[in-house]
Amino acid sequence: MKHETRTRAKIGVLVPFTNTNLEADMMLMRCPDTTVHFQRLGGYDVEEIPGSDQMAGLGASDISHDLRMIAGVRPDVVLYGCTSATLTHGPGFDAELAAQIKAASGAVSLTAAGSLVEGIKAVAAARVGFSSPYLGEINTQAVEFLAQNGIDTVSCADVGRELGNYGQGELTPDEVFDLACRADHPEAEAIVLSCTDMRAVEAVERIEAHLGKPVVTSNQAMMFCLMRALNLPRHGSLPGRLFDLL
Incomplete structure (x- = not known):
């Protein structure tokens, strides 16, 4: 061994x-x-x-x-x-x-x-498509957080329903892929997937291959x-x- x-x-x-x-x-x-x-x-x-x-x-x-x-x-x-x-x-x-x-x-x-912002800046994206499993009010705050760091959100997608503390983590990588695709926009230079309990890491390479854009997850x-x-x-x-x- x-x-x-x-x-x-x-x-x-x-x-x-x-x-x-x-x-x-x-x-x-x-x-x-x-x-x-x-x-x-x-x-x-x-x-x-x-x-x-x-x-x-x-x-x-x-x-x-x-x-x-x-x-x-x-x-x-x-x-x-x-x-x-x-x-x-x-x-x-x-x-x-x-x-x-x-x-x-x-x-x-x-x-x-903070790391999410640094990752977006590293891929040189000034305009992003944003998605998460959050409630709408947190998405609004997330968009403002990015804006205060000089990042413009041109499209925002959420899951369309309230998820409990366990529901966020129960989204499958396939559901995360669909969520990312809904967040895409012609002006988006990268796709942002925000939430440490979302199974986004497993979907990154599939999303990038499909959309032709870098993906940054928490x-x-x-x-x-x-x-x-x-x-x-x-x-x-x-x-x-x-x-x-x-």
């Missing part, structure tokens, strides 16, 4: 406690010889539909205990793995939370929302940003054109 060294980097991830796909995506994409460590976040009611107030409440919740727990592995990077929890507050809050996590963990800190963008920050080498399990830019 060939063994990995497990010494290249330790990746810490803060993940909402009902999220079932972020961990799987990180393990799919992780660089050989790295390890990935997860701490689950509370701060919201599993029985509520995840609207703007609930997600904003998650972003504003006290994560000091969670930071102490993830700091225990002495991570090289800590990811805040919920896109809507910070984009509902705006770019300033997102940056402040990243700084708080860095100060508490001593690690490079990246948020899902989880893919976090992996791209952490690999760039830690100077990790490209490997064969990275989906999409975004990773051509490493």
Whole structure:
């Protein structure tokens, strides 16, 4: 048996406690010889539909205990793995939370929302088609979040129904593909798939082949940003054109 060294980097991830796909995506994409460590976040009611107030409440919740727990592995990077929890507050809050996590963990800190913006900028897209499993009010806030970062949303698609905290993660890659296609627009230079619990990573290459445009997803963008920050080498399990830019 060939063994990995497990010494290249330790990746810490803060993940909402009902999220079932972020961990799987990180393990799919992780660089050989790295390890990935997860701490689950509370701060919201599993029985509520995840609207703007609930997600904003998650972003504003006290994560000091969670930071102490993830700091225990002495991570090289800590990811805040919920896109809507910070984009509902705006770019300033997102940056402040990243700084708080860095100060508490001593690690490079990246948020899902901030990474999404960095991924879009990396593929040089100024105009995007946006899609997500969110309620309409969060989509509106997401479009504004992108606008404040100099990115114009020319088309926006949602699933057309309210999804609970588990419903977002239960969308299939085929449903994500259809959602992405509905978000396309002749002026869109890239397709954005926002949500760390959506199975978008598995659909990226199919979407890009069909639409002929780069795709940027929350989880893919976090992996791209952490690999760039830690100077990790490209490997064969990275989906999409975004990773051509490493």
